Amino acid sequence: MTARASELPEIPLIENGAEACAVLTETYPELAETIASLHERGFAIIDPKFDPADLDAVDAYCRTAFDGAGRIQDGGIQDPSIGRLAVHRPVLNLLTKLYGRRAFPFQTLNFEFGTQQQPHSDTFHFDSSPGRFMCGVWVALEDISPDAGPLIYYPGSHKLPVLRRAEIGGEQTYLDYEKHIAGLIAEHGLQPEYGLLKRGQALIWSANLIHGGSRRTNQALTRLSQVTHYYFEDCAYHTPLDYDLERGTHFIRQPFDLSRRKHVLSQRKHLDEQLSWREILAQRWHLWRQRPPRF
Numbered sequence: 642m643t644a645r646a647s648e649l650p651e652i653p654l655i656e657n658g659a660e661a662c663a664v665l666t667e668t669y670p671e672l673a674e675t676i677a678s679l680h681e682r683g684f685a686i687i688d689p690k691f692d693p694a695d696l697d698a699v700d701a702y703c704r705t706a707f708d709g710a711g712r713i714q715d716g717g718i719q720d721p722s723i724g725r726l727a728v729h730r731p732v733l734n735l736l737t738k739l740y741g742r743r744a745f746p747f748q749t750l751n752f753e754f755g756t757q758q759q760p761h762s763d764t765f766h767f768d769s770s771p772g773r774f775m776c777g778v779w780v781a782l783e784d785i786s787p788d789a790g791p792l793i794y795y796p797g798s799h800k801l802p803v804l805r806r807a808e809i810g811g812e813q814t815y816l817d818y819e820k821h822i823a824g825l826i827a828e829h830g831l832q833p834e835y836g837l838l839k840r841g842q843a844l845i846w847s848a849n850l851i852h853g854g855s856r857r858t859n860q861a862l863t864r865l866s867q868v869t870h871y872y873f874e875d876c877a878y879h880t881p882l883d884y885d886l887e888r889g890t891h892f893i894r895q896p897f898d899l900s901r902r903k904h905v906l907s908q909r910k911h912l913d914e915q916l917s918w919r920e921i922l923a924q925r926w927h928l929w930r931q932r933p934p935r936f
């Protein structure tokens with residue numbers, strides 16, 4: 642989809658109230674279930690019909706490449722099948738329809754075991770202006786056992802306000818953030834659900850959905866999975882965790898679009914504050930040095 646910047650929605654269509662979702666459902670009746678689930682509950686389980694040969698190839702690559710670490714970031718650089726899952730056209734098309742802006746993948750993570758990661762929202766790691774133009778797609782590379790520490794998520798939590806770094810007390814470290822999220826779960830009585838997906842199924846989560854990795858009750862069980870994080874075109878991209886509290890300035894990202902294999906510049910028009918060119922160049926230099934090699 643190509644649209645003029647002025648025609649792009651300021652709020653993801655899927656997050657813009659019941660009326661926008663009714664229009665989406667009318668336009669794409671075949672997506673009615675996905676639209677309803679993502680809108681109401683903040684996640685949707687889909688079958689993207691990945692090529693089984695790609696699933697086998699990712700599986701085979703990861704089993705040898707984990708090498709004790711159990712986690713591979715941006716593995717598409719070494720293994721094209723990981724990249725192919727990330728740029729799978731039906732997923733890109735679906736996200737583009739649901740959000741109203743072109744979706745692009747900018748990071749992959751592959752896991753061997755359940756992560757047991759504390760509940761969090763991706764908005765604290767990868768935010769955008771306008772807000773909520775980010776989502777994760779979690780792919781099961783094998784049938785997930787309840788004892789393998791499946792993905793845990795809290796339906797409806799995506800509707801909570803996006804937590805700003807300045808709102809978190811204490812030393813404002815990541816630990817304080819996790820405590821704050823645990824407090825929100827208790828305060829709102831949020832009830833968890835678990836991602837017991839079958840191999841090849843995927844779960845889309847909204848940027849603000851609280852999720853993490855549940856406890857592994859059987860340490861021997863693997864939980865092979867790939868998470869791809871997606872942003873959407875023509876936004877400013879930033880990392881709230883690195884927000885400069887003293888100066889009130891964002892840490893601007895320059896994400897690497899895996900589908901077009903190039904960096905995407907943040908659109909400064911979407912930012913309230915004006916960073917000096919010196920700061921922007923320093924941030925770009927920092928990100929350029931971390932850039933993934935071309936694959």
Ligand SMILES: O=C(O)CCC(=O)C(=O)O
Binds near residue numbers: 763
């Ligand atoms: O796979 C998991 O257990 C959690 C992954 C996750 O939280 C993330 O990638 O944001």
